[in-house]
Amino acid sequence: xxxxxxxxxxxxxxxxxxxxxxxxxxxxxxxxxxxxxxxxxxxxxxxxxxxxxxxxxxxxxxxxxxxxxxxxxxxxxxxxxxxxxxxxxxxxxxxxxxxxxxxxxxxxxxxxxxxxxxxxxxxxxxxxxxxxxxxxxxxxxxxxxxxxxxxxxxxxxxxxxxxxxxxxxxxxxxxxxxxxxxxxxxxxxxxxxxxxxxxxxxxxxxxxxxxxxxxxxxxxxxxxxxxxxxxxxxx
Amino acid sequence: xxxxxxxxxxxxxxxxxxxxxxxxxxxxxxxxxxxxxxxxxxxxxxxxxxxxxxxxxxxxxxxxxxxxxxxxxxxxxxxxxxxxxxxxxxxxxxxxxxxxxxxxxxxxxxxxxxxxxxxxxxxxxxxxxxxxxxxxxxxxxxxxxxxxxxxxxxxxxxxxxxxxxxxxxxxxxxxxxxxxxxxxxxxxxxxxxxxxxxxxxxxxxxxxxxxxxxxxxxxxxxxxxxxxxxxxxx
Numbered sequence: 001x002x003x004x005x006x007x008x009x010x011x012x013x014x015x016x017x018x019x020x021x022x023x024x025x026x027x028x029x030x031x032x033x034x035x036x037x038x039x040x041x042x043x044x045x046x047x048x049x050x051x052x053x054x055x056x057x058x059x060x061x062x063x064x065x066x067x068x069x070x071x072x073x074x075x076x077x078x079x080x081x082x083x084x085x086x087x088x089x090x091x092x093x094x095x096x097x098x099x100x101x102x103x104x105x106x107x108x109x110x111x112x113x114x115x116x117x118x119x120x121x122x123x124x125x126x127x128x129x130x131x132x133x134x135x136x137x138x139x140x141x142x143x144x145x146x147x148x149x150x151x152x153x154x155x156x157x158x159x160x161x162x163x164x165x166x167x168x169x170x171x172x173x174x175x176x177x178x179x180x181x182x183x184x185x186x187x188x189x190x191x192x193x194x195x196x197x198x199x200x201x202x203x204x205x206x207x208x209x210x211x212x213x214x215x216x217x218x219x220x221x222x223x224x225x226x227x228x229x230x231x232x233x234x235x
Numbered sequence: 236x237x238x239x240x241x242x243x244x245x246x247x248x249x250x251x252x253x254x255x256x257x258x259x260x261x262x263x264x265x266x267x268x269x270x271x272x273x274x275x276x277x278x279x280x281x282x283x284x285x286x287x288x289x290x291x292x293x294x295x296x297x298x299x300x301x302x303x304x305x306x307x308x309x310x311x312x313x314x315x316x317x318x319x320x321x322x323x324x325x326x327x328x329x330x331x332x333x334x335x336x337x338x339x340x341x342x343x344x345x346x347x348x349x350x351x352x353x354x355x356x357x358x359x360x361x362x363x364x365x366x367x368x369x370x371x372x373x374x375x376x377x378x379x380x381x382x383x384x385x386x387x388x389x390x391x392x393x394x395x396x397x398x399x400x401x402x403x404x405x406x407x408x409x410x411x412x413x414x415x416x417x418x419x420x421x422x423x424x425x426x427x428x429x430x431x432x433x434x435x436x437x438x439x440x441x442x443x444x445x446x447x448x449x450x451x452x453x454x455x456x457x458x459x460x461x462x463x464x465x466x467x468x469x
Binding site: 003004006007008010011014015016017072076077078080081083084085086087088232234235 | 281284285286287288301302304306307308313315316319320321322323324325328329331332333335336337338376
């Protein structure tokens with residue numbers, strides 16, 4: 001397992017994808033935090049943490065990176081080589097998730113702190129940052145595992161990204177728009193919304209910890225699906 | 236160590252791509268793997284690597300399934316498609332990741348790069364490589380963990396005359412060292428000069444598994460012998 005992780009770690013840092021994704025994460029966070037902080041300062045929005053609000057935008061860069069670590073193997077045609085080095089599908093998928101998680105946790109916390117710093121420069125009382133930044137890191141790690149697993153299940157980068165965007169960005173707000181209890185309830189079961197309840201520390205409709213567990217459940221489901229497809233389908 | 240196929244069969248829908256192959260590829264000689272396009276050569280090689288699951292039967296390397304080894308690259312080195320390298324990654328970094336996946340020391344990377352003559356270009360992104368360089372990089376990967384078995388799909392593809400000659404010598408040397416060398420090719424004249432033993436398949440079925448001399452029989456060239464075997468002669 002250590003060898004598989006070393007190999008995947010080497011692969012991650014030897015293409016430009018990772019640098020663009022991480023740069024994207026910081027830029028998106030800075031832009032979103034600046035904008036949200038101005039809204040908060042103007043009294044248009046009343047939320048404790050600007051950083052948490054801004055993750056909605058910055059998370060897209062993390063999701064893109066995570067899903068590319070898996071789908072890039074198919075689009076670049078390297079999956080057969082990779083599987084001939086590490087034939088155990090479980091070991092390969094675990095190594096990829098471990099590498100994505102490590103990078104996402106460190107960068108996710110850093111991005112969260114950046115959002116906090118920008119917010120505190122604009123908003124007088126921006127609240128504590130460190131705790132939220134750590135929660136952002138955890139949230140992004142689970143989202144990254146979901147994206148990696150889904151990438152293994154679907155293989156194509158485009159279809160994977162579309163499904164992820166629909167699930168995280170597009171469908172939940174559409175469900176919430178009419179503000180009907182049933183539809184809100186369905187939206188609350190979506191991974192992004194559940195993760196949002198965890199990040200905001202909402203007590204309603206369920207405690208924050210339940211939000212985290214729902215997101216973790218989706219991630220586990222996606223990883224299981226990815227592992228199944230990797231094991232059963234020809235490479 | 237040998238590569239052994241036992242009633243190896245692969246079905247894609249109604250098509251039998253590989254039809255009950257029984258075969259043992261032995262060490263110490265170069266075994267050529269011949270057959271028309273679509274005969275099932277690449278499918279067979281993918282099943283040996285555990286990339287495609289056989290519909291029935293087994294493909295074994297050293298008596299075990301390739302994907303059951305903890306460090307498979309140390310048992311068998313393989314070249315499938317030459318362009319199996321991320322175009323944005325340098326050849327050297329590709330080999331480094333490969334070495335680390337099987338706990339092979341990093342210094343082996345520079346050793347095999349020297350063997351295949353890529354030392355000077357290995358720090359360029361592989362998207363800039365020619366097809367011939369891609370082949371050499373793939374062969375470097377196959378040699379990386381110094382395996383007793385080598386399986387190469389069309390290694391001569393895209394190589395210039397110098398490269399073709401180089402690989403002929405390399406394959407003969409590897410076999411002389413007692414390794415198992417299993418090579419597919421379309422270039423019959425090249426195979427005639429390289430292989431000691433031939434395996435010929437058509438429509439997924441074994442047509443011949445015999446020493447070169449026996450297959451050549453009274454024919455002037457391997458090409459003549461091949462067309463008689465596969466029945467696709469003009």
